[in-house]
Amino acid sequence: MPAHLLLVDDHTLFRTGLRLIVQDHPGVGPISEAGSIAQACALPQRDVRLILLDIQMPGMNGLDGLRPLRDAFTSARIVLVSASVAPDAVRESRARGADGFLPKSASGEDILEAISLALAGLPCFPAASTPVPPTPPGAGQGAPALTARQLDVLHLLCAGKPNKVIARDLGLSENTVRVHVAAIFVQLGVNSRSAALLAAQRLGLVHWPVADAPH
Known part of the structure; x- marks a missing residue:
């Protein structure tokens, strides 16, 4: 909501x-x-x-x-x-x-x-202040609370598509896609696309081979 x-x-x-x-x-x-x-x-x-x-x-x-x-x-x-x-x-x-x-x-x-x-319940202070530690994957109860749109973005992200292509495919602005990606990273407790793919596979959110991950 x-x-x-x-x-x-x-x-x-x-x-x-x-x-x-x-x-x-x-x-x-x-x-x-x-x-x-x-x-x-x-x-x-x-x-x-x-x-x-x-x-x-x-x-x-x-x-x-x-x-x-x-x-x-x-x-x-x-x-x-x-x-x-x-x-x-x-x-x-x-x-x-x-x-x-x-x-x-x-x-x-x-x-x-x-x-x-x-x-997402995390502090957001300037990087020059105390760094914000990522939330460990699976730290919450069950799967992350991703929205339907975030799941759409996650599937395209895990397919190796860049933000520009994701934005085109979903009819969103690139800025909105960046926001979704940032929120997905927070929910999964990762800081890269390849890590997001591995976490998503482990949680059963995506099912294609790791070889398809972006490099």
Whole structure:
């Protein structure tokens, strides 16, 4: 089921731009917006699964707003967004209990990948911070929770097709395919296509010979 996402930033123009990026993520459904912590906590929806929260806001800032937002949206993961990329800002965000950190200078692809990680239950901090360990294959109960579209992408990926061809065959943009591939890697606990094929075969998701794997 697509995730309900909440954007909290006092700049309407930035929220609009961010919405245009995140709405292309296949795992994102409804998108709500708020200009402050108070407005966010007053929203009637409580099914929010991911919050992108600006740090620098008038009144209560994002760091101080982590606790009230967690109280209001108990199942949501919270990724802080900041114009600063200073190591101290990243460390404080982690220390305060944020689930991730995104600089406002991040590319659209980086933002979508961070959303994939966050929705998969993994931290998404800059690579210069503490590296994110992959989830071991089979660590969850049973097979990974891949969507029908992710399974389509996985089958074509395991057949050795590049993102451009997968996008053409499925009628998707290359960017959307990259997001699906990143999410598949997270779910399988791998970091390469050949490893994804081996994991998919082991889990019974694909059945063709390993020799068909991309090299």
